[in-house]
Amino acid sequence: MPAPAKFITYIDAHKDAFIARLGEAVAIPSVSGDPSHRPDVIKMSGYIKSLLEPLGVKVELKDVGMEKQPDGSELPLPPVVFGTLGDDPNKKTVLLYAHYDVQPALVSDGWNTDPFKLTPDKEGRLFGRGSTDDKGPLIAWINIVEAHVTQGIELPVNIKFCLEGMEESGSEGLDDLIEKEKDGFFKSCDCVCICDNYWMNDRTPCLTYGVRGMSYYRIIVSGPARDLHSGLFGNTVHEPMTDLILLMSKLVTPSGEIMIPGLDKLVAPLTDSEKKRYETIDFALTDIEEQVGAKIVLSDDKSQVLMGRMRNPSLSLHGIEGAFYGPGAKTVIPAKVQGKFSIRLVPNMTPENVDPLVIKYLYDEFAKLKSKNTLKIENIHAGKAWMADPDHWNYRAAIKATEEVYKKTPDLTREGGSIPVTLTFADVLGLNVLLLPMGRGDDGAHSTNEKLDTFNYIEGTKLLGTYLHEIAVTN
Numbered sequence: 001m002p003a004p005a006k007f008i009t010y011i012d013a014h015k016d017a018f019i020a021r022l023g024e025a026v027a028i029p030s031v032s033g034d035p036s037h038r039p040d041v042i043k044m045s046g047y048i049k050s051l052l053e054p055l056g057v058k059v060e061l062k063d064v065g066m067e068k069q070p071d072g073s074e075l076p077l078p079p080v081v082f083g084t085l086g087d088d089p090n091k092k093t094v095l096l097y098a099h100y101d102v103q104p105a106l107v108s109d110g111w112n113t114d115p116f117k118l119t120p121d122k123e124g125r126l127f128g129r130g131s132t133d134d135k136g137p138l139i140a141w142i143n144i145v146e147a148h149v150t151q152g153i154e155l156p157v158n159i160k161f162c163l164e165g166m167e168e169s170g171s172e173g174l175d176d177l178i179e180k181e182k183d184g185f186f187k188s189c190d191c192v193c194i195c196d197n198y199w200m201n202d203r204t205p206c207l208t209y210g211v212r213g214m215s216y217y218r219i220i221v222s223g224p225a226r227d228l229h230s231g232l233f234g235n236t237v238h239e240p241m242t243d244l245i246l247l248m249s250k251l252v253t254p255s256g257e258i259m260i261p262g263l264d265k266l267v268a269p270l271t272d273s274e275k276k277r278y279e280t281i282d283f284a285l286t287d288i289e290e291q292v293g294a295k296i297v298l299s300d301d302k303s304q305v306l307m308g309r310m311r312n313p314s315l316s317l318h319g320i321e322g323a324f325y326g327p328g329a330k331t332v333i334p335a336k337v338q339g340k341f342s343i344r345l346v347p348n349m350t351p352e353n354v355d356p357l358v359i360k361y362l363y364d365e366f367a368k369l370k371s372k373n374t375l376k377i378e379n380i381h382a383g384k385a386w387m388a389d390p391d392h393w394n395y396r397a398a399i400k401a402t403e404e405v406y407k408k409t410p411d412l413t414r415e416g417g418s419i420p421v422t423l424t425f426a427d428v429l430g431l432n433v434l435l436l437p438m439g440r441g442d443d444g445a446h447s448t449n450e451k452l453d454t455f456n457y458i459e460g461t462k463l464l465g466t467y468l469h470e471i472a473v474t475n
């Protein structure tokens with residue numbers, strides 16, 4: 001059943017108000033990975049509550065405890081926002097998940113505008129941290145509820161909201177809460193919809209039936225009791241940074257191959273029918289080139305590139321904490337450095353079968369250095385890969401909604417990024433999970449100048465609303 005015309009008209013008529021609302025959300029720098037921003041993450045949960053309650057949504061802010069910091073101190077975790085609207089036993093109940101935390105962003109990283117001030121350009125692109133990941137989609141769900149409630153349009157389903165503030169930092173606390181509430185808050189849910197990923201390009205909508213998992217590591221090399229003068233102690237002591245750089249150079253080749261023995265044997269084998277699926281996705285190498293702003297794609301083969309993102313693991317080096325990085329030429333030997341890297345996990349890899357291989361390999365490589373420094377390896381957070389059945393009515397409803405709004409049949413894709421809770425919803429609640437993205441492949445999530453096109457925000461809002469009307473009638 002298409003969404004009522006009144007709903008579509010309301011969305012179009014309120015475009016400016018919806019952009020202003022997204023601006024309010026972006027202005028709260030809810031960076032979950034930065035302890036100094038924890039009050040902002042918590043403030044964001046209050047902002048969401050203040051939008052939902054006047055619309056008749058019953059809101060609970062669920063406390064999920066404390067987060068241990070590397071120095072042993074503790075920080076309060078931001079609450080998980082539970083919302084309930086409707087309890088009609090004759091309607092399906094849809095669980096809507098989104099996250100209200102964002103990645104860090106500084107103007108000095110290379111932003112052209114203040115990342116926490118939503119800034120439109122003349123092409124209608126809305127620049128700001130979280131615009132596409134994931135505040136745009138989260139605010140869109142609220143806009144949809146507002147359109148129904150204020151226009152007297154009956155909601156075709158009961159809605160449960162589960163909105164978290166730690167997704168960008170390993171979703172700490174959420175799995176336990178879902179386990180605890182599976183026969184409580186989540187009991188009546190029939191399916192899940194998550195709007196937190198992206199199209200493959202700037203033209204073709206997609207539905208996503210898989211995400212990669214992730215294991216994020218910190219390798220800590222320490223030696224001297226304090227930072228040293230390189231003129232006095234260079235070629236005199238074992239230098240932690242030298243050891244760390246050597247270790248990090250042993251993880252992945254420049255062509256993307258993971259160098260840790262045994263990891264490749266864990267990956268689920270490729271079948272012929274799966275291989276064919278990559279050939280039909282609307283995608284060109286130029287899409288990646290445009291998204292990254294350079295001609296640096298690893299392969300000339302479209303299917304290889306898609307498999308590299310969707311069904312194979314990857315290892316990325318992210319940074320070194322404790323290293324000298326400022327301007328000038330400080331002649332320091334850093335006393336303790338921490339290298340950060342992560343591995344994107346695919347079926348049948350798990351943090352449990354990957355961790356021992358990573359740890360053994362790094363200790364073996366460290367032993368070869370014959371260094372007197374100390375090595376410590378930690379898995380900071382981990383989540384498994386997930387795949388759903390795209391033949392389910394949840395997906396059929398989303399295909400119909402996409403065809404109604406965009407007049408195109410969506411591609412079926414797997415996401416290269418990770419959304420740890422997808423697997424928990426599927427396994428613990430036993431529900432089909434659909435990823436229904438709003439933004440485009442060139443939105444720059446996690447990057448500088450993240451944006452959401454006004455077109456995608458508004459048409460995406462219509463899509464999500466239409467999807468609710470379609471699931472009500474799809475079996």
Ligand SMILES: C[C@H](N)C(=O)N[C@@H](Cc1c[nH]cn1)C(=O)O
Nearest residue numbers: 133167168169170196417418419
């Ligand atoms: C796909 C989703 N929008 C996303 O960006 N997820 C993050 C999750 C994460 C895990 N550790 C840190 N962030 C991602 O895939 O990086």
Ligand SMILES: [Zn+2]
Nearest residue numbers: 099133134196
């Ligand atoms: Zn996200």
Ligand SMILES: [Zn+2]
Nearest residue numbers: 133168445446
């Ligand atoms: Zn993200």
